[in-house]
Amino acid sequence: MEARPENEIVFRTEDITKVYDTGEVKVYALAGVDLQLYSGELAVLLGPSGSGKSTLLNILGGLDRPTTGDVWFRESRLTGMNDRELTRFRRDHVGFVFQFYNLVPSLSARENVALVTDIARDPMPAEEALDLVGLGHRMDHFPAEMSGGEQQRVAIARAIAKRPEILLCDEPTGALDIRTGVTVLEALNRINEQFGTTTAVITHNAAIRKMAHRVVRFLDGKIKEVEVNESRIMPHEIQW
Numbered sequence: 001m002e003a004r005p006e007n008e009i010v011f012r013t014e015d016i017t018k019v020y021d022t023g024e025v026k027v028y029a030l031a032g033v034d035l036q037l038y039s040g041e042l043a044v045l046l047g048p049s050g051s052g053k054s055t056l057l058n059i060l061g062g063l064d065r066p067t068t069g070d071v072w073f074r075e076s077r078l079t080g081m082n083d084r085e086l087t088r089f090r091r092d093h094v095g096f097v098f099q100f101y102n103l104v105p106s107l108s109a110r111e112n113v114a115l116v117t118d119i120a121r122d123p124m125p126a127e128e129a130l131d132l133v134g135l136g137h138r139m140d141h142f143p144a145e146m147s148g149g150e151q152q153r154v155a156i157a158r159a160i161a162k163r164p165e166i167l168l169c170d171e172p173t174g175a176l177d178i179r180t181g182v183t184v185l186e187a188l189n190r191i192n193e194q195f196g197t198t199t200a201v202i203t204h205n206a207a208i209r210k211m212a213h214r215v216v217r218f219l220d221g222k223i224k225e226v227e228v229n230e231s232r233i234m235p236h237e238i239q240w
């Protein structure tokens with residue numbers, strides 16, 4: 001896909017701020033952010049620690065609210081929703097992947113994914129989701145029997161099994177070495193290509209930016225720069 005303005009806008013933030021008032025000082029985690037995410041794109045959000053990336057991702061995913069400004073998901077204004085509506089929005093539309101996989105240790109890979117498919121509206125079978133991330137042969141294994149990269153791929157299978165329109169990933173390779181990190185990025189890339197899932201990936205690792213359609217750079221709670229990658233590289237070509 002081409003991440004161009006003619007693509008449909010999925011998310012739009014309008015001058016959002018997030019201010020933490022700790023008593024003595026005010027921390028502007030976000031200091032006026034206008035961002036659009038386009039349908040089907042894979043966007044990488046880059047920036048130093050503390051620049052506001054996670055805060056923004058949590059707001060897009062309906063886990064948090066901005067202090068001021070508006071956030072739109074298509075025609076719906078997330079900032080006008082109550083907690084119940086936000087929960088429904090998350091459940092129906094968003095898959096999350098975090099740095100630490102949050103799998104249930106006493107459940108197999110298949111059972112971890114099935115936790116989500118049991119409550120989703122139109123889920124894919126857990127087996128299909130695990131196949132998509134290259135773990136079709138490990139379905140009955142427990143988290144402790146898997147590498148970090150494999151566990152993260154189970155977490156990705158769990159996130160995509162409900163067929164979300166949006167996949168929000170916060171440092172998905174942050175705890176992994178290059179070899180296992182690449183398998184995780186390959187899984188994300190495959191899902192983006194195969195299902196057109198709009199995907200945002202936060203990373204500290206600048207090398208990952210090359211697989212994105214667009215790269216959004218953060219600094220001090222603001223977007224410093226947005227770049228469109230004219231040519232992308234595949235995850236297995238990434239070196240870090």
Ligand SMILES: Nc1ncnc2c1ncn2[C@@H]1O[C@H](COP(=O)(O)OP(=O)(O)OP(=O)(O)O)[C@@H](O)[C@H]1O
Nearest residue numbers: 020027028029047048049050051052053054055056
């Ligand atoms: N609950 C909170 N209370 C006070 N300050 C907070 C809170 N959450 C985040 N912050 C501050 O907001 C700023 C942005 O944090 P955020 O986690 O969004 O940055 P980040 O770019 O994702 O960083 P990292 O890459 O380290 O995760 C930081 O200065 C952080 O200390």
